[in-house]
Amino acid sequence: MRLYQKSTSLFAKKNAISSVAVIGSGFAALSAASYLAQAGCTVDVYEKNGSIGGRARYLTTTNGYTFDMGPSWYWMPEVFEKFFADFGYEVPQLYQLEQLDPGFSVVYGKNDVINIPANFKGLCDLFESIEAGSSEKLKLFLDGASYKYKIGMEKLVYKPGLSLFEFADKDLIKGLFKLEVFNSFSKHIRRYFKDPRLIALMEFPVLFLGAMPEETPALYSLMNYAGLKLGTWYPEGGFGTVIDAMRTVAEKQGVNFYTNESVTKLNAAGKLVNEVVTTKQSKQYDGVIAGADYNHVESKLLESRYRNYNEKYWESRVMAPSSLIFYLGLNRKVAKLQHHNLFFDAGLQQHAVEIYKEPKWPSKPLFYVCCPSKTDATVAPEGHENLFVLMPLAPGADDTEALRKQYFDLIMSRLEKHTDTNIRTSIDYKKSYCVNDFVADYNSFKGNAYGLANTLMQTANLKPSIKNKHLDNLFYTGQLTVPGPGVPPSIISGKVAAQQMIKYLNKLS
Known part of the structure; x- marks a missing residue:
């Protein structure tokens, strides 16, 4: 891989080498580890x-399928570009991107489907065909x-x-009114569209941001801009290729990886973490960045006197959703599906209430x-x-x-109706994943899949602190701290934590 001639190091290298442990290896942790190693630190990542x-x-x-287990929407490509450019790489050196056209499909009913074109003129024409005058309103909405x-x-x-x-x-002070931090996303949408x-199309990102549309700041219309104007992309091979690329960058900087090795305790003395204990070893470090679940790190790895937040605090947080996921391999092709498909053939409002207000398994779920x-x-194998x-x-929902099985059959019935295909008889691989798995694999608080909800009272400085208040050399990164959930924000979170x-x-030097 060709590196740029110009040095892109963000930090001056230290004369004395410091050692830092990074807990976890998600996007935020990989980002933090890379920036720390670039700055001259010895970095060990524990997964x-x-x-x-x-x-x-x-x-x-074994029968030829490769599934992304989590993220599948590649939005905000410039965030990925900035990360790799900081280490002298261009994205095409590491993986190939393809812009999807249509970007995604929204299913409202059996014969009521809209495909979201990559071309903006096509998008305006689509809006106009649904609601007279909406193309001009779309332009105004996206300008804001x-x-x-x-x-x-x-x-x-940042x-x-x-x-x-x-x-x-x-710029922030001047534009505070235009950012609409204190306005409702739901009301904001309805000022433009009827x-x-x-x-439903404009509100769908909110379902994954983690709150009711009326409780999400209108600031997050920036997500509509990302999805509708900047486009939806796909990394060839899936998101695993992005992880592989980030690992390549990290190892090039000298990062060491230890898999199948859980951190079981962080020992501290005075105002410092002085030892990381794992299932295989104990080792001293100058600093620790926790990219694992914030609540797990605090409640399981630290003594109570070193915790930023108690159990009451965490129980009061509004969490983004968990998910029921099925990984399915089919021995046939299926018509009437695009790459991304949102099934809105049921009401968003009712499903959102059953996630955030009256937590329970949904009566008429939306699905993707x-x-x-x-x-x-x-x-997938050829022809599959x-x-x-x-x-x-809802996070914390009972998982049996x-x-x-009940919800698999419910979802399959609707999917089979839409595609005119008997999907259940065509399955040659099936795996389910739900709340209990998020807890087991990621120590996820209440089995959440997307972190902390982006409500007004959980925005910016009101999120769990990136810094431990009692230990000077312990910082946190990832979807439960700033800037918030999602892949691009997690990559940025790693950079911010590394800077701190x-x-x-x-x-110290």
Whole structure:
């Protein structure tokens, strides 16, 4: 792989080498480890599972399927580009990207489907065909969302959330009104659109942001800009190729990986973590970055006197959803599916209530189907189909095999009706994944899949702190701290945490 001639190091290298342990190996942890090693630190990454990647691990089967186990939407490509550029790489050197067209499909009923074109003119024409005058309103809506995206992704997401003085920025202050932090996402959408199909289309990212649309700040219309204007992309081979690329970068910087090795305790003395204890060894470090589940690190690895938050605090948090997932291999092709398919043939409002307000298994669930074999021939045997089926679910919900089967049949009945295909008789690989698995594999608090909900009271400095308040050399990264859930924010979170650790270490030298 060709490296740039120009040095891209973000931090001055230290004369004295510091050692840092990173717990976990998801996007945030890999990002943090890479930046720390680039700065001259000796970095050890500890991963409890047999392969790295956290929720973005991939699953390969003996009969030729490769499944992304978690993330499948590649949005905000510039965040990935910035990360790799910081280490002298361009994305095409590491993996190939393809823009999807249509970006995704929304199913409202048996013969009521809209495909979201990659071309903006085509998108405007689509909106206009659904609601007269909506194409001009879409342009106005996305103009505002573009501003939020620019300020949000260039300013807000890189704030460590440790002081209100971080927001003493003229651009942030000047644009506070335009950011609409205190306005409701739901009301904001309805100022522009009336047709329920367009409203559902615009509100769908909120289901995964982790709150009711009326409780999510209108700031997050930046997600609509990302999905509708910047486009939906696919890394050839799946998200596992992105993890492999990040591991390549990390190892090039000198990062060491230890898989099948859980961290069981963080020993501390005074105001410092002085020892990391794993299932295989004990080792001293100058600093620790926790990329594992924040609640797990606090409640299981630290003595109570060193914890930022108690159990009451965590129980009061609004969590983003968990998920019921099915990985399905089919011995035939399936018509009427795109790469990404959102099944909105039931009401978003009712499903959202049953996640956030009255937690229970949903009565009429929305669900999502990813069929990457429509784009990528390498993820399934020839003539076969690869399906990733996901239903958002209240975190902490009861998880039994009987419930998994019940909802599998419910979802399959609707999917078979839409595709005119008997999918259940075509399955040659099936694996389910739900709340209990998120807890077992990732120590996930309440089995959440997406982290902390992006409500107003859980935004920026109101998220769990990136820094331990009692231990000077312990920092946190990932979806439960700043800037929040999602793959691009997690990559940024790793960079922010690494910057804070480097500042701390530089004070010692």
